[in-house]
Amino acid sequence: MAEKVRKNLVEPLVKFREDIKDKTGREITEKLYNLLEQLEVTNAVSQMFDKLKADGEIAQAKEQIRLWNLLIGTLDQTVAVAGDLKISLKRYFELLSLRLSALQIADIPRTVDSVSVGTATRVRLNNExxxxxxxxxxxxxxxxxxxxGLFSAYELKTLIANNLPFGDEPAELADFENYMAYKSATAPSQKLFVSFYKTDLTGGTYMQSSIxxxxxxxxxxxxxxxEEEYCSVADSTWAILPAFEECARNFNSDSNEERALKKYFSENEIFKDKYSAVANASKAKPFVFDDKSNVGLLFGNDLNISASQVEKFSLCRFSYFCNYGMNVRERRKAEINPLEYGTFIHYIMEVFFSKYSKNEFSNMSEDEINKECDSILDDYVNKHFGGSQKNTPRFMYRFNKIRENVHFLVLHIIEELKNSGFEPVDCELKIDGDIPGYEVVLPTGQKILLRGSVDRVDILKKGEENYIRIIDYKTGPKEFKLSDILYGLNLQMLIYLYAITLGGEERYGKVTPAGILYMPATVKPISADNTISDEQINEQVSKGLKMNGMLLNSLDVIDNSDAAYISFNTKNGTLTAGGSLASLEELGxxxxxxxxxxxxxGATLYSGNVEASPLKGGKDSCEYCPYDSICAYHMSDCRNSFSLKNDEVCRILEEEQENGGEE
Structure with a gap:
């Protein structure tokens, strides 16, 4: 049903967006009116009028017709302004919004003994x-x-002086405002009540008016x-919503008023569910499914998830529940960025290293490599953005800056591979596609299947050993710390390597895991004066492109890993065990x-435990969380993470596994 409604709404809107391109104001208005007809807005207004009239709400029924007529009048006025001039959609929106914002709606009081509500300029005060x-x-x-608007105060005054009154000058407006304040204050015959607020919901502070x-x-x-003279409970109970807010605010109070409010809302059909939610929240009870069967309804009997979701669950269970269980996503501004740098990088690496073998690109000149990169990028622009001729100069300027970065980056990768025994064999390898996914079976029989995509897979063949290392291109900073795995963090690349080790034999032969490396995919700017040579500049830029991660502590792997391209502890230019090196036993x-x-x-999730217990320390999971306003994590204890040395991490892992997994 929801998909049908979405389709019926979205398809006409998409067609409308295409139809109004490069059109005049009159044509856009006609298309807009036709869209309203297609969406049956006129029928909806008519039906609403009939229903309100049948319910005896004559005034509200007539209000709907008035609003519709005002909208049609606004469209007519927009046509009068824009006419047959071609106008951009943005400009048309501004004109229409300006007209709509100028509309004012008011009702004449229908009885003598009544309350009139409105602004001071609209309400007729007559011996109230x-x-x-x-x-x-x-x-x-x-x-x-x-x-x-268009004119400044000085310009308005000049125009008025020349008999061109386009508007009132500020001095006259100030007099009018003071007159309306005086008129309002002197209107009542018996009583005048004047009030102001000191703060608002955003925390802003205000001062009382001169009046x-x-x-x-x-x-x-x-x-x-x-304000302190008023009793909030007595004043709030005149209306049901403020009364409920007061009940929730003082829920733990045992006053007679609070007990009466609790009894009323616990029995009220409309508010009893909300009352139960407030009651649960007041007990500081962690978020837990009371009915465990609901977990299966939300997540399924088996989980098929991306490797990154494990880290998100480890950061905060409640955030994971909101995102992947309830599908409550953060509202974001709708925008499209066609020149996404990361997309270009992954695309060119995949195409280039899939097209050429190590022997082939090792024998290519710098000009040949740059030309091939240019060809790949131009094909991408032609395929996805209509070619360079159809794009703006700004787009092409940014694109050419990316082209320069790509040239340097590809040459750097080729140099690293030429000085290494590793050779690229796969780009964008699909876990649970090209090779089987990584699967864990719970004692309850439920299965968790992890999937993902590996940016690049390199192989080193030494005798019967097939050493596999995987590379992840990072457009932002990334530092691998082995201690993160104690807290369920930075597992994605390790999961990929494990998946290849378990299920990659058919594709690569018997696999020996050789490590994971994060490679910077952004050429960082450096500070340099005119005395520094090009060679020195390239050397400094290359330092910013050093990979980091973890490698197998094996002579075969170390001898084929150049310290000039990988950030590890070195001794005489050779990698040493002091860096992030792990033996096969430690990898196990x-x-x-x-x-x-x-x-x-899996066990925690299927037990129904989705408490808000965020991870703090090296990474604050609450820092950019969109659910921080509803989680109330202070009801649970947060978890702290600490950075430890690799040997300490291995000792903890060994003790943990000797104790059967108990932390």
């Missing part, structure tokens, strides 16, 4: 018994006029009420830790 002036804030009522100061000056003995413990972490994730 009582008047309430609400929101008397300094600069708001009376308002401080300001010149807006309040003048009233106090005229009537020095006038009764002033302070790390892989077993992966099994335990994924199994623990």
């Amino acid at each position: 018994k009582a008047v309430f002036l609400i929101g008397c804030i300094d600069g708001v009522f009376p308002a401080v006029p300001s010149a807006s 309040i100061n003048e009233i106090i000056a005229v009537f020095p003995n006038i009764l002033l009420h302070r 413990m790390i892989f077993k830790k992966l099994d335990m972490t994924v199994a623990k994730m």
Whole structure:
């Protein structure tokens, strides 16, 4: 049903967007009216009118017709302004919005004994018994006029002096504002109530208006009420929504008023579910599924997830539940960035290293490599963006800057491979596609299948050994720390390597895991003066492109890993065990830790435990979390992470696995 509604709504909108390109104001307006007809807005307004009329809501029924007529009138006025001139969609939107924002709607009081609500400029005050002036804030009522629109205050004054009154000048507006404030304050025959607010929901502070100061000056003995004089419970119970808010605010109170409110809302059909939610929240009870069968309804009996989701679950279970269980996603500004740098990098690396073998690109000149890169990038632009001729100069400038970075990056990678025994064999390898996915079976029989995509797979063949290392291109900073795996972090590349080790034999032969490396894919700018040579500049840039990660502590792997391209501890230019090197036995413990972490994730999730217990320390999982306003993680204890040396991590893993996985 939801998909049908979405389709019926989105398809006409997409067609409308295409139809109004390069059109006149009149044509866009006609298309907009046709869209309203296609979406049956007129029928909906008519049906709403009939329903309200049948329910006795005559005034509201007539209001719908008035609003529709105002909209049609606004479209007519827009045509009168734009006419047959070609106009951009953005400009048309601005004109239509300007007209709509200028609309004002008011109702004439229908009875003699009634309450009229409106702005001071719209309400007709005629010997009223009582008047309430609400929101008397300094600069708001009376308002401080300001010149807006096309003309400045000086220009408006000049135009008026030349008999061209395009608008009132600020001085006249100021007089009018003061007059309206005086008229409103002197309108009642019996009682005048004046109020203002000190703060708003955003935390802004406000001062009382000059009108309040003048009233106090005229009537020095006038009764002033302070906010602390009012009883919030008694004042809130005049309306049901404020009463419920008051009930929730003082839920743990045992006053007679609170007990009465609790009894009422616990039995109210509309509010009883909300009341139960407030009651649960007041108990500081972690988020847990009361009915475990609901976990299966949200996540399925088996999990098929990306490797990165394991880390997201480890960072915060509640955030994971909101994102992947409830599908509550952060609202983002709708925008398209066609020149996404990371996309270009992955595309050119995949095409180039899939097209040429190591022997072939090792014998290519720099000009040949650059020309091939240019050809690949030009094909990409032609395929996805209509070619360079159809793009703006700004687009092509950014594109050419990326082209320069790509040249240097590809040459750097080729140099590293020429000085290494490793050779690229796969780009964008699909885990659970090209090779089997990594699967963990829970004691309950449920399965967790992990999938993903490996940027590049390199192989080193030494006798019967097929050493496999995997490379991940990173456009941002990335530092590998082995201690992260103790907290379920930075597992993605290790999961990929483990998956290849388990299921890559058919594709690569018997696999020996050789390590994971993160490679910077952005050429960082450097500071240099005119005395530095090109060779020195290239050397400094290359330092910023050094890979980091973890390698197998094997002579075969170390001898084929150049310290000039990999950030590890070195001695006499050779990698040493002080860096992120791991033996096969230690890699085995790390892989077993992966099994335990994924199994623990599954067991925790299927037990219904999605408490908000965020990870703090080296990485604050709450820093950019879109759910921080609803999680109330203070009801649970946060978890802290610490950075440890590799040998300490291995000792902890060994003890943990000797104890059967108990942390």
